[in-house]
Each structure stands twice: as C-alpha cells, then as structure tokens.
Amino acid sequence: MLEDENDQVPEKLEESGMTLLGLVGIKDPCRPGVRTAVDGCRAAGVNVKMITGDNLHTARAIAFECGILKTHENLETTESVVEGVQFRGYSPEERMERIDKIRVMARSSPFDKLLMVQCLKQKGHVVAVTGDGTNDAPALKEADIGLSMGIQGTEVAKESSDIVILDDNFASVVTVLRWGRCVYNNIQKFLQFQLTVNVAALVINFVSAVSSGKVPLTAVQLLWLNLIMDTLGALALATEEPTNHLMEKKPVGRTEPLITRIMWRNLIAQALYQITILLTLQFKGRSIFGVDEKVKNTLIFNTFVFCQVFNEFNARKLEKKNIFKGLLKSKLFLAIIGITIVLQLLMVEFLKKFASTERLDWGQWGACVGIAALSWPIGWLVKGIPVSGWQVPRLRAPALSNT
Numbered sequence: 001m002l003e004d005e006n007d008q009v010p011e012k013l014e015e016s017g018m019t020l021l022g023l024v025g026i027k028d029p030c031r032p033g034v035r036t037a038v039d040g041c042r043a044a045g046v047n048v049k050m051i052t053g054d055n056l057h058t059a060r061a062i063a064f065e066c067g068i069l070k071t072h073e074n075l076e077t078t079e080s081v082v083e084g085v086q087f088r089g090y091s092p093e094e095r096m097e098r099i100d101k102i103r104v105m106a107r108s109s110p111f112d113k114l115l116m117v118q119c120l121k122q123k124g125h126v127v128a129v130t131g132d133g134t135n136d137a138p139a140l141k142e143a144d145i146g147l148s149m150g151i152q153g154t155e156v157a158k159e160s161s162d163i164v165i166l167d168d169n170f171a172s173v174v175t176v177l178r179w180g181r182c183v184y185n186n187i188q189k190f191l192q193f194q195l196t197v198n199v200a201a202l203v204i205n206f207v208s209a210v211s212s213g214k215v216p217l218t219a220v221q222l223l224w225l226n227l228i229m230d231t232l233g234a235l236a237l238a239t240e241e242p243t244n245h246l247m248e249k250k251p252v253g254r255t256e257p258l259i260t261r262i263m264w265r266n267l268i269a270q271a272l273y274q275i276t277i278l279l280t281l282q283f284k285g286r287s288i289f290g291v292d293e294k295v296k297n298t299l300i301f302n303t304f305v306f307c308q309v310f311n312e313f314n315a316r317k318l319e320k321k322n323i324f325k326g327l328l329k330s331k332l333f334l335a336i337i338g339i340t341i342v343l344q345l346l347m348v349e350f351l352k353k354f355a356s357t358e359r360l361d362w363g364q365w366g367a368c369v370g371i372a373a374l375s376w377p378i379g380w381l382v383k384g385i386p387v388s389g390w391q392v393p394r395l396r397a398p399a400l401s402n403t
Contacts, residue, residue: 084112110139121142130149216297262387274304282300
C-alpha cells in the first residue's frame with residue numbers, strides 16, 4: 001500500500017512513470033485424457049455436448065481443446081455453439097430441429113440443461129448427463145443415466161445421479177460405456193444359448209412323446225441340463241470381459257429388440273441341427289449303433305449335452321466367425337467347460353441309477369463328441385449368411401457434459 005508524506009493513503013494511484021513488466025494469464029486446462037475420452041465416445045457413436053455457464057468465447061475454446069468441436073467441421077457454422085438465452089428463445093419446433101446440431105451451449109442456466117435433456121429424450125435419444133454442481137441436479141435427475149463427480153460433486157448432485165464417478169475423471173465415462181455394452185452383449189449371448197437348449201429339448205421330447213409315447217430325456221436329465229446350462233452356462237458367458245469390438249458398434253436404440261435377427265439366425269440353425277440329429281438317434285439309433293433302448297437314450301442324452309458344450313463356444317461371438325479369439329484370456333470360461341465335461345462323465349458312467357443312463361464304450365463316446373462338434377462348422381457357415389434388414393435403425397446416444 002502506498003502512502004504520501006502525511007501518512008495518508010491517496011485516493012488514486014499515479015499512472016505516470018510506470019513500466020510494463022508483463023502480463024499474467026490464468027488458465028484451467030483440460031485434464032489429461034479428456035480429448036482421448038471424447039474421441040472414444042465419438043467413435044462409439046456417442047454424441048458429446050458441453051453445457052456450461054462460461055461465456056461463448058471461453059466455451060468455444062474449451063470445446064476445441066477437448067475435441068468436442070472439430071476445426072474442419074465447425075468453423076463455418078454458428079448452429080453448433082449457442083447461448084442459453086438463444087436456446088430458450090427457440091420455438092419448440094425450432095428447438096427440436098436444431099438440437100442435434102448443437103455441440104456447445106454457453107451462459108446456460110439449470111433450466112437450459114433440463115430443457116436440453118427433455119428435448120433429446122423426446123427425439124428418442126438415450127441421454128447421459130455428467131455434472132458436479134447443485135445446478136446440475138435437475139438435468140441429472142431427468143436424464144436416463146446421471147453421472148455425478150465423487151470428489152468435487154455436491155451432495156445434491158450425488159443424490160440426483162445414478163452413478164458416482166469416484167475419481168472425477170471424464171475418461172471413466174468411457175469405462176462405464178464399455179462395461180455397459182459388455183453386460184448387454186453377454187446377456188444376449190446367454191439368451192441365444194439358453195433358447196437353443198430349450199427349443200431343442202422341447203421339440204425332441206414333444207415329437208417323441210406324440211409319435212411313440214415315450215420321451216428320450218427323463219425329468220432328471222432335463223433338470224441336469226437346466227442345472228449345468230443355466231448356472232454354469234450363465235457363469236461362462238456372463239463373465240466375458242469387454243473387447244474393443246464393442247466400442248466400434250453404434251449405440252442400441254430404445255426400440256431395438258433384445259433378441260436380434262442375427263441371434264434368431266444362429267439360434268434356429270443350431271436348434272434345427274440338434275433336433276435333426278437327436279430325432280435321428282431316437283428313431284434310428286438302435287439300428288445304427290446296434291444297441292438296446294437304454295443305451296440309445298443314453299446316447300441321445302450324452303450327445304445333447306455335448307451339443308450344448310460346443311454351442312457354448314459358438315455363443316461367445318454373435319457375429320464374428322472366429323469363436324476362439326480371446327479364448328485363452330477367458331480362464332473362467334475354460335474352467336467351466338472343463339467342469340461341465342467332468343460332471344457329464346460322472347453322470348453317465350457312475351450315476352446310472354440316478355440319471356437312468358448306461359455306460360458307453362470309447363466308440364460311443366467318440367460318436368457323441370464327433371456329432372456335437374459339427375456345430376462348430378455349422379455355426380461358421382451360418383454366420384456367413386446375411387440377414388436382410390436385420391439392423392433396426394440405431395439412434396445416437398448423446399452424452400451431455402456440464403461444466
């Protein structure tokens with residue numbers, strides 16, 4: 001503080017005789033990895049929007065730095081960057097028409113964020129919102145998925161969100177997206193696998209009961225199938241880790257069915273093969289192998305179980321022909337396959353009274369395994385068949401980032 005000779009503080013500082021030493025600029029830089037995360041979201045079909053209370057020029061500069069705006073596509077357009085007052089001033093029709101083109105909204109209020117989420121949902125988008133402040137709470141609550149920040153986030157924001165990001169890192173959104181798609185894909189794998197088992201078992205027992213009055217698969221054997229295929233099969237397929245291929249696919253729209261046409265193609269092909277083979281064994285098995293009725297039924301039961309074991313490999317990849325890619329990384333999957341085979345061996349060879357089975361010789365075991373193994377080449381061939389019009393129009397899923 002400057003004082004004059006009378007120890008009085010002057011009301012105005014003298015502006016003469018000063019020398020400019022320099023300028024100091026203060027910047028809050030983007031966190032490392034944010035641009036990579038934004039690029040990853042865009043590659044996965046997620047449209048990232050930034051809604052901020054900063055002024056228009058600051059918001060635009062940050063958006064360029066983060067990769068939300070691209071130089072080659074956004075320099076000449078003014079619809080990509082708007083202010084909150086401008087967005088509120090649109091008529092409902094104009095707002096719905098322009099909302100997909102908006103990438104950045106500056107000088108926004110909590111109502112603007114909420115209005116953005118509501119408009120996107122009206123257009124059928126699946127909306128995720130990230131935020132840390134109390135003013136983000138309405139948008140976090142309204143969004144399909146609200147993600148709040150665990151460190152800097154307020155308690156109101158955390159209570160309004162569905163997921164709390166503990167490290168306050170936007171890159172964690174990509175991790176959430178990756179694992180979410182993995183879980184969805186694993187559910188589809190298990191559904192395809194389980195429906196194949198149920199369809200084949202139902203048709204085999206129904207046709208046999210109607211034609212001869214006898215069923216080849218007993219109640220105990222069907223319960224055994226459900227036990228090893230429901231429990232062990234679910235563990236094997238539901239614990240598959242995410243792959244990079246999942247992030248190359250577009251988001252799934254709200255109206256797309258859980259069981260796609262690709263799944264129906266795979267399911268029907270495998271079920272028809274199993275039904276054909278097992279019905280052939282049911283009506284011609286005794287003459288083909290020269291065995292009695294009990295051994296024939298054991299052959300049907302054993303072949304059916306091994307068909308599911310081999311088809312479990314097919315279910316790992318719904319679309320890809322190479323079903324063995326990444327197999328060695330799935331230790332639990334391999335362990336469950338091994339446990340299933342051992343349990344089936346015990347069931348056939350040592351639990352005859354319990355399972356109503358007869359012991360099989362080496363040739364009969366080889367025939368069961370060989371017949372079941374044909375599901376691999378069949379699956380490979382079927383996946384080469386195009387499914388016309390299988391893909392329901394997919395919707396981009398905007399992820400809103402509040403700053």
